[in-house]
Amino acid sequence: MSGILVSMAWQKALMVKDGKSKSMEMFDGESRQVKEASYTRLCSTKDILTVNGLFPGPTLHLRQGDTAFVHVHNKGKENFTIHWHGILQPMYPWSDGPEFITQCPIMPGNSFIQKVIITEEIGTLWWHGHSDWSRATVHGAIIIYPKRGDRYPFPKPDAEIPIILGEWWKRNITDVVEEFLHSGGDPARSDAFMINSHPGDFNSCSVIPDTFKLNVTSGRTYLLRMVNAVMNNLMFFGIANHTLTVVGTDGSYTKQLKSGYIAIAPGQTMDLLRTPLL
């Protein structure tokens, strides 16, 4: 069977390309039996739920037509699933992720192989935790390349960069959820929006690692693979003195649209070419 075998474990992961001689191990493979990783943002540190200790989580690289088998090992203390956002899963909803809807949650200490079937999707999608608000920190991009021999319907980019929009609460996310479910009101606002888990230089305590920076070479074309992983907010994105060309959204190519900025809804993905203004 053609496809890619991916192992996605809390803190420990092994990513293996199926078939032939291609076999590669990603991540350090260390066995750490904790579910949470410690991250410092906005001058404070807390433990957050992650995949493999990464925030954002690892990017899955697939091709149109691939089938991926993702081995999820829940080493946390709560039930858990992962959802493959925007993937159609034709005739196979059984490992699509929403707990108690299409599958049972993975219980603490247990493993489950989630089968992810890529048919016509192409471009950028994402995966995220689908239990309570786990998706606030458990998420990552899915990049779906054209089939071998197929080309992009736009100039081949020189580089492709995941840009994941997220947000950060100084408080424990579980407490935020419990509070608003109890009150019936809106959830408490997050303390910062982030790009690739960095809140940027608007915050007084930001230091260099708190800002996402992308070094670019003049005249080159960059494909930004954007995911809006914030919980509930429409986000606006632009780059000073540049235009963006939208070439895809939600796992499909689109008619190309040039704009100085874009609006992206929560859960939406977008493929954007960055072109310098001449």
Ligand SMILES: [Cu+2]
């Ligand atoms: Cu989703």
